Amino acid sequence: MSVIVKTAREKEPKMMREVYCDTLMALAAEDRRIVALDADLMSSSGMKPFAKAYPDRFVNCGIAEANMVGVAAGLSATGKIPFAHSFACFASRRVCDQIFISASYARLNVRIVGTDPGVTAAYNGGTHMPLEDMAVLRAIPEITLLEPTDSVQLRALLPQLAESRGVYYIRLMRKNAVSVFGEGSEFSIGRGETLRGGQDVTLVASGILVAEAMKAAEELAALGVEARVVNLFTWKPIDRALLERCARETGAVVTCENHNVVGGLGSAVCEALGETVPVPVERVGVQDQFGEVGPEDYLRGRFRLNAVDIAAAAVRVHRRKQAL
């Protein structure tokens, strides 16, 4: 298995939600067990074509997310493979107990798709800005948490999701991602991918911060710091072996997430390394704050989620490493 990393970073022509819908429709054509559910956000999730093509396998649950998760769990108990969507804030913190008991504790087979992660919620503002969805769900035993980076990765992961068994949460941006991977890249749930080599520091990135981490690595190279870039699109179960190897080989880590650093990717990486290869870590992400309204560019600056912030953190952690 291998990944092809693009050198030019441009917005993809297709929105992530279109790719999600197209791919799920192709899977549903082959597998009658696939059922899609939504909570009055079908128009937002881009699932109208699915609903039109498979009216008997699309269930609009209305603005009732708790019920939707339970219905998905019940469907899976009859052998169906449900994909249930809402905005990430409602698909996680609003239905935490339903995901916990009805789906996870009951060991059923459910996929929850939460869209508009972090600052990509932009104009919907703080109430709709999920900076804690992964943290809330990460404490649920056996759950798998994913954040696809771009459409190539999403298209590669969805068939694996249809074939797997368990409870999966997919943190999905709806709009156009910055293209990171070339066609033909292969991914495996639970395995991180190294996108760029480097021996001075490892940048562990997810979601919209992967492209920023790549940019930061280029800026760092100009400063004489060779940064390795790893895409950890599976937050749980975390790829401990890869993290430990990177920590051993580079001696310093920067985590990069469009999420609260409390309970998120930064926490997960620190938990993994703290027990085995404790090296200096800096966490780029939202520093335990609520979201707010505004354009995504403004919010990325407001919460320090840009390449420049990653590069600064890398310089800091590199200095800490040298001072050891």
Add this chain to the structure above:
Amino acid sequence: MGKKEELRLWAEQIRVAALEEFAALGFGHVGGAMSLVETLAVLYGGAMRVDPARPAWAERDRLVVSKGHAGPAVYATLALKGYFPREELLTLNKPGTRLPSHCDRLKTPGIDMTTGSLGQGMSTACGLALGQRMDGAGARTFLILGDGECDEGQVWEGALFAPHYKLDNLIAFCDNNGQQLDGYVKNVLDTGDIAAKFAAFGWYAQTVDGHDVGALAEAVARAPAREGAPSMIVLKTVKGKGCPFVEGREFNHHVQFTKEEMDGALAGARAVLEAAEAAVKGGARA
């Protein structure tokens, strides 16, 4: 089974077996288990299409006991039906048991859905009924809610969902014993006329004496009385029915009891069981 006397006998067998479970433990959710004994007798006395030899049979009817704390009454029923050995009932809540306080689909043979967080069984039952309809084998889902449980908003999300999706293979009961953990439902958070509420949501609603096995069997046989409408059967019950130290007490959700209290309750329940046996035999002779 199906004749009223036989169902009565079956109910008393379940009641005694459930009391024996609690007796081995010394405490438990006795009240809400006893109020459901007759309903379980009717369901597993012929109403549900199940096969104890094949608990995972895909086309079986399912039961979701959303008031999951009634588990011990369900376990008594399942053991007597042969899903697992009756002796195992005495392991209720003991370390390593397959019989936890609240229903768990993975632990107990015959339990179809994990419950315990109130309100959630309504939604999983909707999902089961919808999935069964997609499969087209004519299977049904039965659901047992509590009246106190109807405080939960999720119950009403499901109450909207089921008629909208015309889930007439969903047959729900509400154990209307009028009591919840902190006292009488009317004082804690009044759920009012539950049948009227479900009827207003588009369900076919009936109200029956939840301890009258004949009336219960008829109500279940009538469902679904209206095409496309899910059924709600409100059970007028007594919390702790047949257990004197629980019946009539204001706080009887989870009780501790002395050996003497339980010995008395069991002696009474066994006497009722013998009378029910005599009634069946008498009927057979006649």
